[in-house]
Amino acid sequence: MASQPAHPERRGDVAAFFTRLLRDEDEELVSLLVDDASRIDDPEVQAAIDAAFDEDRVFTDLICRSDIERLRGEPHWSIPADLKAPMAYFRSGILASMKQRWEAARRRATQAVQAIQAPKGPKVGRNDPCPCGSGKKHKKCCLR
Numbered sequence: 001m002a003s004q005p006a007h008p009e010r011r012g013d014v015a016a017f018f019t020r021l022l023r024d025e026d027e028e029l030v031s032l033l034v035d036d037a038s039r040i041d042d043p044e045v046q047a048a049i050d051a052a053f054d055e056d057r058v059f060t061d062l063i064c065r066s067d068i069e070r071l072r073g074e075p076h077w078s079i080p081a082d083l084k085a086p087m088a089y090f091r092s093g094i095l096a097s098m099k100q101r102w103e104a105a106r107r108r109a110t111q112a113v114q115a116i117q118a119p120k121g122p123k124v125g126r127n128d129p130c131p132c133g134s135g136k137k138h139k140k141c142c143l144r
Contacts, residue, residue, distance in 0.1 A: 015042035022048035024057075031059040038068045041076035061105035 018037045022030055022045070030052045037045050052058050053065055124131055130141035 011042070015040055015045050018042075019044045019048045022052055027057050027059060030057045031062045034058055034068060035063055035071055038071040039074060039076055046072075061101045064101075 018033065018040055019042070021033055022037055024030060034049050034052060037049055040046075049068060053060075053068075124138050126137070126139040126143060128138050130136050130138045130143075132142050134141050
């Protein structure tokens with residue numbers, strides 16, 4: 001026998017709450033909510049999820065549309081499967097795909113940081129003229 005969700009009369013309030021949060025500009029918040037929201041059987045919530053993906057307000061390195069489609073196939077208003085059987089989460093292929101996405105994101109972030117780092121110029125000695133153009137020795141000007 002399937003268990004009935006607690007407080008079905010509050011479903012509308014829960015759906016409205018999630019819809020409002022999913023419209024937020026905070027990408028991190030939206031990314032963390034979309035998986036739970038995908039289990040809510042409400043057209044406005046589902047539309048808000050789709051809009052968040054369409055407007056790039058979801059970190060797809062964290063969760064992607066295919067993950068949402070899989071979650072939408074689970075029973076609505078249900079406890080997530082990973083909470084019912086937490087070890088099943090670690091046995092599935094989910095961790096491998098998450099690791100690949102995180103490594104790809106880390107590589108992109110590292111490349112972006114390297115691209116914006118200032119190139120190093122020639123080393124200025126203490127007794128050389130200061131590179132700021134003051135005419136003073138470096139040790140008496142900007143080195144202080």
